[in-house]
Amino acid sequence: MQYVSTRGRADALDFEGATLAGLASDGGLYLPERWPTFTAEDLSAMRGLSYVETAVRVILPFVGDSLSEDELRDLCTQAYGRFAHAAVTPLVQLDHGHWLLELFHGPTLAFKDVALQLLGLLFEKFLSRRETHLTIIGATSGDTGSAAIDAVAGRAGIDIFMLHPAGRVSDVQRRQMTTVLAPNVHNIAIEGSFDDAQALVKRAFNDPDFSSRYDLSAVNSINWARLVAQVVYYIYAGVRLGAPDRSVAFAVPTGNFGDVFAGYVASRMGLPIERLVVATNVNDILHRALSEGDYSQGTVVPTATPSMDIQVSSNFERLLFDLNGRDGAALAEQMKGFEQTRAMRLTNAQRDGAAALFSSARIDADGMSRAMRWAYDAAGQIIDPHSAIGLAAAHTAAVDPSVPMVTLATAHPAKFRDAVERATGVRPGLPSRTGDLFGREERYVTLPATFEAVTYYIAGHAVKRGS
Numbered sequence: 001m002q003y004v005s006t007r008g009r010a011d012a013l014d015f016e017g018a019t020l021a022g023l024a025s026d027g028g029l030y031l032p033e034r035w036p037t038f039t040a041e042d043l044s045a046m047r048g049l050s051y052v053e054t055a056v057r058v059i060l061p062f063v064g065d066s067l068s069e070d071e072l073r074d075l076c077t078q079a080y081g082r083f084a085h086a087a088v089t090p091l092v093q094l095d096h097g098h099w100l101l102e103l104f105h106g107p108t109l110a111f112k113d114v115a116l117q118l119l120g121l122l123f124e125k126f127l128s129r130r131e132t133h134l135t136i137i138g139a140t141s142g143d144t145g146s147a148a149i150d151a152v153a154g155r156a157g158i159d160i161f162m163l164h165p166a167g168r169v170s171d172v173q174r175r176q177m178t179t180v181l182a183p184n185v186h187n188i189a190i191e192g193s194f195d196d197a198q199a200l201v202k203r204a205f206n207d208p209d210f211s212s213r214y215d216l217s218a219v220n221s222i223n224w225a226r227l228v229a230q231v232v233y234y235i236y237a238g239v240r241l242g243a244p245d246r247s248v249a250f251a252v253p254t255g256n257f258g259d260v261f262a263g264y265v266a267s268r269m270g271l272p273i274e275r276l277v278v279a280t281n282v283n284d285i286l287h288r289a290l291s292e293g294d295y296s297q298g299t300v301v302p303t304a305t306p307s308m309d310i311q312v313s314s315n316f317e318r319l320l321f322d323l324n325g326r327d328g329a330a331l332a333e334q335m336k337g338f339e340q341t342r343a344m345r346l347t348n349a350q351r352d353g354a355a356a357l358f359s360s361a362r363i364d365a366d367g368m369s370r371a372m373r374w375a376y377d378a379a380g381q382i383i384d385p386h387s388a389i390g391l392a393a394a395h396t397a398a399v400d401p402s403v404p405m406v407t408l409a410t411a412h413p414a415k416f417r418d419a420v421e422r423a424t425g426v427r428p429g430l431p432s433r434t435g436d437l438f439g440r441e442e443r444y445v446t447l448p449a450t451f452e453a454v455t456y457y458i459a460g461h462a463v464k465r466g467s
């Protein structure tokens with residue numbers, strides 16, 4: 001299986017190459033050259049399978065010669081063995097028609113563990129084959145940083161530098177990063193906002209002098225291997241709710257369009273998905289794009305769902321490419337226009353193609369709180385604010401009531417205890433797998449938000465290319 005860039009100019013790569021590259025050299029994102037498909041018999045045969053065996057069946061067609069089936073099984077067993085629930089991503093029924101798909105049973109309490117636990121192992125495997133080293137640099141508003149650090153801590157061949165805005169992530173989120181004392185983990189608190197941290201990371205990647213000295217990599221959801229790991233739980237849940245004989249609908253709290261794009265892939269692979277409901281908070285660029293064809297960037301408004309406070313959704317490019325006849329030159333032109341004006345119109349093919357599968361809803365703070373209270377009062381479930389945005393959107397969706405509606409629960413409520421307590425009056429406790437998070441030693445440096453300070457620190461701690 002080869003991977004092609006959405007902008008049509010980068011060389012095709014195999015799975016190993018696309019995983020290590022992350023972003024394509026022409027600025028585009030990698031997609032498989034074609035979608036592997038499952039027949040109805042293939043799906044029926046997955047009914048009794050464990051999560052790990054489902055993962056092997058779903059991911060194997062994508063890896064080509066990069067991994068044998070046994071190697072893939074071994075990595076999935078390790079990655080998902082660290083989850084606190086035997087079903088890895090269990091379904092919980094809320095009423096006759098609604099389910100939650102709980103994706104937060106991993107080590108850092110958010111769904112990003114599902115993808116990053118596997119990605120950390122893939123990096124380690126591919127790097128040891130090539131005898132090379134990787135320096136991961138990232139900025140985080142909370143969830144990605146903790147999940148990425150947990151996934152690569154202590155792994156050979158990798159150093160990780162994670163920038164977070166000092167004082168602007170929750171105590172739980174900070175401690176999940178700073179109490180990891182492995183020597184390859186470097187936490188940097190930036191005296192500034194998340195945007196400042198993000199801008200510093202982008203500048204480091206774009207600085208030819210700095211980036212030529214290290215083998216740099218990113219861990220945000222532009223990495224194809226992250227998305228493929230997320231396709232698994234759509235199929236796992238769909239099959240449990242009656243696929244291929246019955247269709248299923250999913251409501252997905254969305255930021256960077258990675259999670260819901262994995263649902264699109266599951267649909268292209270043959271899972272009968274009736275509808276994918278894209279749920280946004282008031283940062284609603286995706287809702288405007290899907291309902292009106294208007295993809296134009298606004299200013300980010302901070303909300304109780306920080307992981308969805310995004311005004312440019314990187315993975316949307318993958319959908320636009322697939323719906324535009326995979327014309328890389330046309331998409332490169334469209335994206336160039338967006339980069340210049342911060343706005344673009346979807347083409348008719350893109351709008352019609354998206355409308356056939358996606359609908360969307362924009363949920364404000366009231367709608368989010370109402371959904372949290374409904375889940376608690378009607379079903380006895382405490383849910384986190386991000387999942388509540390998804391559930392509120394599921395309730396607005398015009399889907400045949402005989403189709404099961406599954407809301408993706410993307411974070412554990414204890415990760416956002418204050419917001420949950422405000423809405424429900426209940427303060428969720430941390431699960432036992434987080435152990436003595438508040439008793440452990442923390443280690444991080446605080447640096448001013450300047451390029452010189454950050455690159456000087458990284459230069460003092462990173463491994464140089466070729467050494």
Ligand SMILES: *Cc1c(COP(=O)(O)O)cnc(C)c1O
Binds near residue numbers: 254259
């Ligand atoms: C990252 C995140 C999201 C958004 O996922 P995308 O793949 O960026 O759309 C939603 N909820 C939580 C809790 C997250 O951490």
